[in-house]
Amino acid sequence: MSERERHKRMLDMLRDRPFASVRDLEAVVNASPATIRRDIAKLHAAGAVRKVFGGIAAAETGGPLDRVTARPFTENQMLGVSAKKAIAQEAAALVKDGDALIIHGGSTCYLFALLLANRNVRIYTNSMPLAATLWQNGSCHLTLAGGDLYREPGIVFSPQAGPPEFYASKFFLGAQAITPTGMQESHPLVVRETELLLQRADEVIVLADSRKFGMRARNPIMPLTRIGTLITDDGLTDANHRMLTDAGIRVIIARPSGEIS
Known part of the structure; x- marks a missing residue:
């Protein structure tokens, strides 16, 4: 050829x-x-x-200047830490003993999962950093995705694999960008993996600090109507709050001071 x-x-x-x-x-x-x-x-x-x-x-065909690109996991860990920790605390409060959970790769999900390390829960993850930490420091039941390690996003993925044989009551994932049309992501591998995992969860819970609103990324993941709950910080604008609630999303505001609304 x-x-x-x-x-x-x-x-x-x-x-x-x-x-x-x-x-x-x-x-x-x-x-x-x-x-x-x-x-x-x-x-x-x-x-x-x-x-x-x-x-x-x-190939990208062009777009607005606020379009974002994928950052390595290690770089994301350094951004918006206080807001992410507050979001993680709120997310952990939604988990019950005995729950089966899917937790996606990403820095906010990583902080959230650390709070579950010694809880009586079953966790499926594609995050290599998270799996390594839970192996060393946790006692929860852990199932790890199979495939190749992609170091930049820090996920394990097999392009040939279908949805995992794991069923969860809740799927926790982060977001690179949230717009009126839905969630978006730059890395194509993350898009494909998310699409597969969505087939194995009853409820979708998004952990996204307020910086993610107004940004744009290359690839759509899901419409807002697929999200059940979204946890963010108190930097969320009134307009974006209305956008979410109009889509039927339960919005939880995490505050570093510990206040709840």
Whole structure:
């Protein structure tokens, strides 16, 4: 197969999905991983695709200046810590002994899960930092997602896997951006993993500090109407509060002082 034909097939693959892994591409172009990575580099240089960890994503077509990009987990840990800790405390108050929970990767979810380390709960997570900490310091029942480790977002994911054989009463996840159209995320792997996990939970609970409102990211994850509860800090504007409640979302405001509303 010629290079031109490989490139065409790779671009065709992105028409119906936001991300394609190297393994996905191997199946359609019948080439070695080394050849595929060289093709990815050429397509990225030409602006036809975005090179991301583990594969390619559709090229961005432009957008407002407040569009955000994915930060590494270690960098996110340093941002908005006091608000995230307050949000984590409110989230922990929603958990009952015996609950089965899905906790997504992300710095706010990490702080939240630490509060459950020695609780009588079952936790499924795709977060490698969280799994390592709970292994060392916790006694809760832990189920870890299988697949490859993607170090930038800190998650474990297998592009070939379907939804996990784990069913939860609550799915806790963070957000990179929240707009009137719903939640958005930059990293395509996070989008695909979230879509699978949504099929295995009764209630979706979003942990998002107020900085996330008004931002935009590349890929939609879910509409606001899919969210049951959203926990944020007292920096939330009245307009964004109305946006959430109009979508039927229960809003909990976390305050670093310990006040509850």
